[in-house]
Amino acid sequence: MNDEQVWLERARRGDKNAFGQLIEAYQGPVYNLAYRMLGNAGEAEEAAQEAFIRAYTRLDSYDPAHKFSTWLLSITSNYCIDQIRKRRAVLLSIDEPLPPHPALHSDNNKGPEAQYLAQEREALVQGMLRELPDEYRQAVVLRYWYDMSYEEIAEVQKTTVSAVKSRLFRARRQLAESGMGRGLVPAEVEDEVMV
């Protein structure tokens, strides 16, 4: 039995400190997913906290046959999609400029140039993600930041593997077009490429 299984077992019995260990271990992945989905630091933190609270209150329904991380990220991403739909329901525009993540303008370990480049890259990535439909964005984030397999993404999205492949296919095409439109690819393409 590894540490995670021990913490889970203790948390199931109501040990909050054991669940605290799980929060420590997964705060980055959960927060990052919420941020990539919502594009806003404040909302992402609230969503991450809500995801942990939901996980804690629903621990009895967690099936240990599946990976805990997949289950937790599934709760997070589905909550984020609900939030995006609610946001649309109150007619807040998703296109309004969102504040960048605070870490991008307060990282003292990087020089000004590196900070600037990181901010630029972050703005580019979030801008491109924001243009994707919710389900496509969810699939892309789970694929790139969490290296999830098609099967795992299908489990999170409660859909089929072929639907996941289709979403990733369409999302990547859209991102590639967007990238070309933003000058991510040079106008002059190389004559030889490696596959």
Place this chain on the structure above:
Amino acid sequence: MEHEERYYLMMMGALDDELPDADREELTAHLDGCADCRREWQALLAIDTLFRQTPLLMPAVNFAERTLALLPSSRLRVRALSAVYLILLASGIVPLLLALFLVARYAPILQQPALVERVVTTLVNVGRVAATVVGALLAGAGRFVAEQPAVVGLMILLAGFVLLWGGVLQRLLAQPAPIRVRNRG
């Protein structure tokens, strides 16, 4: 175009490292001769590299502690709510089932008018007895209040304590207030 779609699918497979060697060679050969597909491939590669190099973001400091502080009552609350829900459910379903059982069991008897009349008469008599008892109790209570005001005052005080502790318990079981923490600045 059809050929684009076919090679695009191969490009997706290549990005996910799931393309068989034979297809990989075919794709490479095609890209050497097709500038449009080469451009698409380079765009896909650029996106792939950009996204893979974009780091995982971390929440503000003390996130774990702040989240942990929100947990204590959550599971207790859910369990308490589940118990209340089950009790409410049972309080509706059990009498319903009992009534259905009684109706099914005694339906033949209820179809006899004489018996029904006797049952109604009995119920009316029971009601009269209950009304007499309640009336006597109320009259007795009225006299008691008039004769023993100090005892009545003590009882009201005790009821106040019960309500107060009930409120405290309710607060303990209440859902945590919505989080309004922002990690800017």
